[in-house]
Amino acid sequence: MAVVYEKTKLLTDKPLHYCPGCTHGIIHRLVAEALDELGVQDKTIGVAPVGCAVFAYDYFNCDMMEAAHGRAPAVATGCKRVNPNNVVFTYQGDGDLASIGAAEITHAATRGENITVIFVNNAIYGMTGGQMAPTTLPGQVTTTSPYGRDTNHCGYPIRVSEMLATLDGPAYIARVSVHDVKHIMEAKKAIKKAFQLQIEGKGFTMVEVLSSCPTNWGMTPQEALKWLQENMIPQYPLGVKKEKEAE
């Protein structure tokens, strides 16, 4: 019998702890498959964040490090500088990357650090129970913006990909989404490309993945995917934001 689908060996057998319908699980699989297809399991070091993905070190079947909140790009830098032949990636939420870790991601990007960042943007702090993130949409209700995010009071969401794309360091920055199959396939392509460029030594690569948090958005998984498509994509347009010309 032909094998139609197999679980990638880059994921362990540990059951994921994510909420039902959370798209963190899909993104894990895309990252794992990309690394598997590139045949780099024995070279890969992943850096887990503080956030819902904190246990990523239990799921990715490769050497892993767990970083302090927001510091994954600095940890990845130290690791990559020691063994430049390793394929090093961070997996970070939007609170982790765009708020407390804004300095670390910016400087890793501008240094052209030869690492890959998987940036999971779900417009909210998932793990701590749904507080406002720097990426929370104007008007969006969270547990610390109970009347909706008031931009006069606490400013506007950060478009991290566009911001980092203004720097000269990055080799590749793209924003993708996982709200339907078509977009999941495109997300996979972008992730694989980012790793491929790292393997070729091209420099900093980041894929921002728009992701759902049905639990803290207070929606069913289906409603959450629809909300993502209708509200997040207009605020965070998909596409390649930066691609260094091949030298």
Place this chain on the structure above:
Amino acid sequence: MGQKMLMKGNEAIAEAAIQAGCRFFFGYPITPQNQIPEYMSKRMPKVEGGCFLQAESEVAAINMVYGAAGAGARVMTSSSSPGISLKQEGISYIVGAELPCVIVNMVRGGPGLGSIQPAQSDYYQSTRGGGHGDYRMLVLAPSSVQEAVELTQQAFDLADKYRNPVLVMGDGLIGQMMEPVEMPEYVKPELPEKTWAATGWKPGCGRERAVINSLYIDPSVLEQHNRKLFAKYAVMEREECRWQEEMTDDADFVIVAYGTTARIARSAMRKLRDKGIKAGLIRPITLWPFPNAPIQKAAEHAKAFLTVEMSMGQMVDDVRLAVNGKKPVEFYGRTGGIVPTVREIVEQIENMAKEAK
């Protein structure tokens, strides 16, 4: 032993680290330790496999140290008080994940931005862990440039031996002072292999998958982990405690001082001996573990102790714990970046001698 060279403390520490096989340095500028990153930036690119990287902050620097140590490298960072405060979160993670590294603190006056002059006011922070959680670090306090070189090299071995960060704590003076030094020929002792490092893994490669981590979500597992850490600290307390004693055998008055202050205290002790007052000196070299033994021994016969520090009195607590009420423990300190003088210490002991009569 190499030749004698005239070197600044900070530069000597940097060279000593390279000689001891340190190939990765991550730092951020702050006075009075700038000669360490500057020296590293000059030397590392000329050393095979060497990497100096100026981080965007002390926070980033210590997390780069975490990543490099987690990948199995010998790695160092240095800073001064305000920067060391910023590193505390990272140091706590490094301890939790049991990673070896060397951290240098050239202490300056505080609190806040304080001053750029030498101080010893980070003693509590250094010897009680510093960051959050239950932990200790080995703290080595050189009192000369030569000793700074030797302790820096030993720091790397101790860090690897215990899989724990080691803090070399100097003060502005130790860092800025020029003294003749001999760079010892570094011989690496037998150390356990870093089979735990994250360097790339696949099934059947001969080791377990590496997970560099300080998260133990199950309280009973975390308690077990902390007990394991403290079992290491118990060994350090037994085996790594270092100090220097001078003229304590017959001393009536024992001065306890470390680092730069110990040099001044030594001169004061000699002056006092000339004047017929039996003074002695105990100089802790490890601030943690604290050398209780020589202090307890001296408490048997001495009349009183004087702790001298460039702070409002921090190590004096440890001296009092060691003396345990047996004898009076006095304190003399200057703070804010002011260094106590020989005369001031002599006067303190003379007053104590008068009172004791």
